[in-house]
Amino acid sequence: DLNCCSVNAPRAFGLLSDWAVMEDANGGLYVAFYGPSEQFLTLQDGRTIRIVQDTAYPYDGTVRLTIYGLDGHRPLYLRIPHWSADTRLTVNGEPVSVPPAASWVRLDRLWQDGDTVTVDFDMTLRFQAGGGDYAGKCAIFRGPLLLCFDPGYDRNTSILEDIPAGPGMEVLEIDTQSAPGGLFTCRCGDKRVTFCDLHAAGVSGTPYTT
Numbered sequence: 001d002l003n004c005c006s007v008n009a010p011r012a013f014g015l016l017s018d019w020a021v022m023e024d025a026n027g028g029l030y031v032a033f034y035g036p037s038e039q040f041l042t043l044q045d046g047r048t049i050r051i052v053q054d055t056a057y058p059y060d061g062t063v064r065l066t067i068y069g070l071d072g073h074r075p076l077y078l079r080i081p082h083w084s085a086d087t088r089l090t091v092n093g094e095p096v097s098v099p100p101a102a103s104w105v106r107l108d109r110l111w112q113d114g115d116t117v118t119v120d121f122d123m124t125l126r127f128q129a130g131g132g133d134y135a136g137k138c139a140i141f142r143g144p145l146l147l148c149f150d151p152g153y154d155r156n157t158s159i160l161e162d163i164p165a166g167p168g169m170e171v172l173e174i175d176t177q178s179a180p181g182g183l184f185t186c187r188c189g190d191k192r193v194t195f196c197d198l199h200a201a202g203v204s205g206t207p208y209t210t
Contacts, residue, residue: 021051028075030104034063034119058143059174059182061121070111077104078119083141088120125186127165138165139210140195142184147195150208153183154194160209163191 020033021041029041031051035058039051049069057063061084067076080087082102089096091107092115098105107117126141140147151157163169165188172192173185181197201208 028077029070030077030079031065032079034058034079056176057121058145059176061123061143063119063121065117065119067111067115067117068113070115071113073108073110075106075108076111076117077106078117080105081121081144083126083143084121085124086122090118092116093118125169125171127167140165140169142171145181146198146210147184148198148201148208148210149193150196150201150206152204152206153179153196153200156193159191159193163188163193 016033020031020037021039022030022032023041023043024030027044029049033039034055035053036055037051037053039053040048041051042048047069049067052066052068053063054066055063078089080098080101080103084101087098087101087105089098089105091109096105096107121143123143127138128141129135130137130139149160169186169188171184172187175183175185179196179200180203181199184195184197186193186195196208198210201210
């Protein structure tokens with residue numbers, strides 16, 4: 001049997017070419033997708049540009065974009081996610097001011113072939129408090145990822161009752177090889193706990209907690 005998640009997740013990847021990099025009617029360029037990639041876009045004037053993203057995102061918050069085939073004056077917009085409270089950005093090494101989260105930064109300049117734009121997103125752990133039956137509990141996010149506790153990756157199932165989630169929690173290690181979506185070892189005080197990304201939670205049939 002198929003459910004909405006199993007069919008719509010692959011569908012999102014199939015649609016990446018439609019929205020990862022876009023051009024509006026006035027020639028403005030929009031970068032909406034972040035991740036290791038090489039993206040090509042044919043502009044309205046017939047030219048093709050290439051944008052190469054060097055990054056370990058979403059495990060690391062630094063994204064370096066190198067833009068080829070773009071020259072002349074036109075605006076380039078970069079998406080600033082709602083969760084990145086303190087985003088840093090440079091163009092060819094020069095700092096650029098960034099608007100608040102949940103917006104687009106506009107880079108209106110004279111571009112040259114091979115220009116680089118580097119974005120540093122705020123990957124600080126975030127805690128979303130629950131309500132109703134989940135009062136007193138919280139969900140933990142890092143960047144765009146929802147972290148989950150799965151006993152298949154950390155057998156100390158009592159740790160969730162002992163470890164207080166909050167500003168004192170920090171990520172000690174990220175293992176991108178042992179599970180799809182990665183494993184995140186976190187510390188709060190003298191206690192440690194390993195979380196996985198929601199993508200990997202429950203894949204072996206174990207009950208998981210978000």
